[in-house]
Amino acid sequence: MTAAARVWLFDLDNTLHDASPHIFPHIHRSMREYIERLLGVDAAEAARIRERYWTRYGTTLAGLMRHHGVDPHHFLAETHRFEDLPRMVVFDRALGTMLARLPGRKFVFSNAPTRYATAVLDIMGMRHRFDGVWTIERLRFEQKPSLAGFRRLLSRERLRPAQCVMVEDSAANLKSARRLGMKTVLIAREPRVPAWVDLRLQSVLDLPRHLGKL
Template sequence: MSAGGADLSKLTARDIWVFDLDNTLYPAECDLFAQIDVRMTDFVASYLGMERAEARALQKAYYAEHGTTLKGMMTMHGMSPDEFLAHVHDIDLSPIPHMPELCTVLDALPGRKLVYTNGSREHARRITDYMSLAGSFDGLFGIEDSDFVPKPAVPAYEAFCRQHDVDPARAVFFEDMARNLKPAHEMGFATVLVHSAKDWSHEPIEARPAGAADESQPFIDYVTGNLTGFLEDVVKSRAE
């Protein structure tokens, strides 16, 4: 269900707003993952002493099997995560457009606003600072805060809820990947899929985790292609 005349009653009594970071707070058309993807391949190649083509194939296999390349490298090779995260997130943020309306509507939402990303906390800080959104959020939760267990693993969501004292029955979860909304829905979050026609993953279809792009699942309460417009509708609905 999209916004724009949609019944937003599931969100009326909720006052905790949880946002994924990449391709959710900023448009997927920015394609920042293209930069991250290249830097992951370079790191894997250097770390394992592989040719780049071989490293890329392994990177994609780990993404499919472990949820993130990071988790695969840690599990299979005992890699320390800090250097990997610093390297892959050292990217140019200039493709992100100026989005003052998003800042305004986030500040108008009643209650707490949190970022929950499979990237690092520093990556979340850089992007929210760049987007002038740092003051709009009450906390950032990165992959290191879940002991490097990525979404959609349930223990990662449980760690997030513990750290930020989140009651899912009072919270709304915004994500660009459908599969990451299933555990949130089962825990009691209202769920919003932030949809884009842009395939940002740079993955062959056979390497994508199951459910990565399915928008028709019953665990998705709302679908929107315009996060700012959706939030504006939410604020207006609550005011009425």
Template sequence: MAFDPTNVDCWIFDLDNTLYPSSSRLFDQIDVRMGEFIQNLLGCDATEAHRVQKLYFHDHGTTLSGLLHYHAIDPYEFLNFVHDIDMAALATAPRLAGKLAALPGRKLVFTNGDDAYAGRVLAGLGLSDSFDGMWDIHAMNYRPKPEPSAYSGLIEAFGIRPETAVFVEDMARNLAPAKALGMQTVWIDAATEWGDRAKDDAAIDLTIEDIDNWLASLADHPLLG
């Protein structure tokens, strides 16, 4: 079906490479930190750490979930380490607060990151007051997108009616569970390494390249507001 914003009363957004452009390269810093964590944990070199990191990400949804599956680590220690990054790159990201405020209904963040990191990102984007709630990796009990339980937990916690919700995400594989539940889906094709992995065209109602321009177009929609 074609994307139709007129019956949407809940707007759900991924965080990384969604609310800010991939050109900010913020996640590149996290990627380096994850490699360093794995090197320290396993006593391996950078090449092996990179292999393990991407294997866990591919097989378990996040590197953290793979680490929890195979190693006795403290998730808070991992998250604090990998998210110790410079947020200065967000200063040049588009300012979305006004455009988000113009959307009718609730706005939620649905992220495989944690709330502390997400809060710093939102602050850096000037979006600290733009959202009505957040569903993070701790709330998911470390079973991240695209695990179905992550979505069902979000829906139950916030009383979401999937048929009147839209999910916006840069990782195509994370849209299929939302679509299966009845949500509309928007894929941000940011041309990143993993963005189109396991992409199912039938699970995507709309593909965009830029969230800033898309939100601007919604603000001009005659049936919204």
């Protein structure tokens, strides 16, 4: 395969930017409070429910939809409110240079809602670097690691799995990508690498220097 024929599928949070310092704590707190209100439980029980659904289904929302009939649009709107999102987005400005150097088409493939994902990309000045942005609404709430979400993206963009490289901080999501026949890149500091991961990098910025390994 020529370099230009390769297609890159990038996760957003903790792949293209660092959501851990500010954004994830805010979202996790908002989700916990939503569950408290919804189910009438205390903070500790709501936190356990949030974590259990995330571990089992890939997102807290999936569990709430499945077991409690939650309206996904309401949930996403309530849990992704930010008073000052630009201050919360942590990223390296070298990301733009890296993406420009990377041959092939590029898509964002995220379980995040559209309004949030596009806002983050605009804050970073990166939206124009991508050929498309696939978010949980476009996936019809068949979020990663569900194979249905992957297949919807592939079908709509007319892509073959063998063309694609999934770049992601979640090993579970990469397992689905590999099952479909994609190459996989794990962004993580931990040295342990699952068998379905082709390449582990500490930073997405290192990607162009390791293309020969893919």
